[in-house]
Amino acid sequence: MRNIFRIAYDCYIQNCRNPTWNTKDLALISHYLPYQELLKKLTKLSGQDYDTVLDQFAELLGSDIKESFGVKYNQTVVRTKKNEYTLYINSGDFLGFESEIDMIITRHFTTDTHKLNIIWNQTPPVQFLVEKNYTLKFFNEIGERAFVSRNERMVSLFPNTRTSTISHEIGHVLGLPDQYYPAWDQTTCEYKYYTDFANFMSANSSGVMLPRHWELLDETYRVQKN
Ligand SMILES: [Zn+2]
Numbered sequence: 001m002r003n004i005f006r007i008a009y010d011c012y013i014q015n016c017r018n019p020t021w022n023t024k025d026l027a028l029i030s031h032y033l034p035y036q037e038l039l040k041k042l043t044k045l046s047g048q049d050y051d052t053v054l055d056q057f058a059e060l061l062g063s064d065i066k067e068s069f070g071v072k073y074n075q076t077v078v079r080t081k082k083n084e085y086t087l088y089i090n091s092g093d094f095l096g097f098e099s100e101i102d103m104i105i106t107r108h109f110t111t112d113t114h115k116l117n118i119i120w121n122q123t124p125p126v127q128f129l130v131e132k133n134y135t136l137k138f139f140n141e142i143g144e145r146a147f148v149s150r151n152e153r154m155v156s157l158f159p160n161t162r163t164s165t166i167s168h169e170i171g172h173v174l175g176l177p178d179q180y181y182p183a184w185d186q187t188t189c190e191y192k193y194y195t196d197f198a199n200f201m202s203a204n205s206s207g208v209m210l211p212r213h214w215e216l217l218d219e220t221y222r223v224q225k226n
Pocket of ligand 1: 172
């Protein structure tokens with residue numbers, strides 16, 4: 001896997017204008033908290049204020065990085081009722097396995113307060129002006145990590161993707177960012193990750209959807225009237 005963190009840093013230092021990012025790089029950049037950490041470091045190094053550095057970095061990446069640290073609004077998400085969401089998903093490479101995947105997702109996203117419905121292989125109603133919904137893709141490559149591309153509206157899954165990871169990626173489709181926290185370790189000179197094991201956007205195998213995730217989504221999406 002390419003070290004995009006390193007590429008971004010070198011690129012920033014050398015002030016290069018046209019870094020070549022592939023789909024996966026961009027997906028990682030837009031969900032990845034290390035970039036927030038990198039920006040803080042660069043702010044210190046350059047003596048400029050955080051927003052200036054963020055602007056420069058965003059221009060350099062040619063991506064909507066500025067939105068990436070909160071919930072990213074996704075127009076294919078429909079808040080059908082106060083406590084109910086609907087997501088239109090194209091099953092793509094998983095055609096025929098909709099009910100199995102549906103079970104994984106709805107079990108995860110049905111909580112005391114809220115629920116999420118999946119509608120498969122239909123586009124959202126015309127009034128939401130959505131041309132294309134997110135599609136599940138399968139790539140037969142070992143050792144790759146699942147990711148969501150917002151540009152291509154694609155959820156990419158791999159042979160070693162765990163079922164809990166599918167829910168995590170659906171969290172990204174809803175607009176939730178990754179929530180594991182990198183911190184620089186002086187003794188080993190590397191970033192170490194600190195995770196919240198209760199939070200599925202931080203640790204997907206043990207974590208669950210938390211009340212604050214729903215709060216964030218409720219702040220982002222309005223109830224749609226039919
Ligand atoms: Zn993630």
